[in-house]
Amino acid sequence: MSVERLSIRPYGPGDLPVWEQWELETDFSPYITHTRPAILEREEDRPSTETLIWMVEVGDLTIGAAWLEDISQGRTRARLSILLGHPRWWDQGLGTEAVRKVCNYGIFHMGLVEIFLHVRELNKRAIRCFQKAGFVVDEVFPRRRFPDGSIQHSIRMKLVNLNRGQY
Numbered sequence: 001m002s003v004e005r006l007s008i009r010p011y012g013p014g015d016l017p018v019w020e021q022w023e024l025e026t027d028f029s030p031y032i033t034h035t036r037p038a039i040l041e042r043e044e045d046r047p048s049t050e051t052l053i054w055m056v057e058v059g060d061l062t063i064g065a066a067w068l069e070d071i072s073q074g075r076t077r078a079r080l081s082i083l084l085g086h087p088r089w090w091d092q093g094l095g096t097e098a099v100r101k102v103c104n105y106g107i108f109h110m111g112l113v114e115i116f117l118h119v120r121e122l123n124k125r126a127i128r129c130f131q132k133a134g135f136v137v138d139e140v141f142p143r144r145r146f147p148d149g150s151i152q153h154s155i156r157m158k159l160v161n162l163n164r165g166q167y
């Protein structure tokens, strides 16, 4: 797939069935605990101002979603999450490109000065993706048990040095 064809667009309620299909077909449990933003887990099918959700598209195909949650008062900080719905779309640079686009929106349109995220230590693919997009490790938390039974560190990464040239 060509990264140049990747785009993001705002989530709409009609996207939920696609999302549910990804959750049925792909075992995300080794990688991510919350496969949806909290407002969708609570089945309130409508993003609020505290959560912004985008669908990731390549051509006509919707391949994933990314969202900003915990947007701080004053809209300076927000927490990023992302998933691509099927492993066949992984490892082609698409995640990195989607992260860049969402961060670009956060920086230029929202005025965010810090974007952070949490990632599991063993999720090397995600860590590499976030590093390519400019994130650095901010803090390593003590090992804990995750819902898939694994015991590992959780790592907070953040986008620092918001170099506008990169985005």
Ligand SMILES: CC(C)(COP(=O)(O)OP(=O)(O)OC[C@H]1O[C@@H](n2cnc3c(N)ncnc32)[C@H](O)[C@@H]1OP(=O)(O)O)[C@@H](O)C(=O)NCCC(=O)NCCS
Pocket: 028, 031, 032, 081, 082, 083, 084, 085, 089, 090, 091, 092, 093, 094, 095, 096, 097, 117, 118, 119, 120, 123, 124, 125, 126, 128, 129
């Ligand atoms: C995380 C995710 C969004 C990344 O998107 P992606 O399109 O797969 O990522 P990219 O292709 O842009 O980058 C992945 C990088 O990790 C590398 N990689 C893959 N497996 C790896 C491993 N086991 N160890 C080290 N690097 C690895 C790839 O080679 C690539 O790096 P490169 O371009 O330098 O070769 C996607 O894989 C996904 O949705 N995963 C499941 C959900 C998830 O983990 N979400 C994040 C939770 S915090």
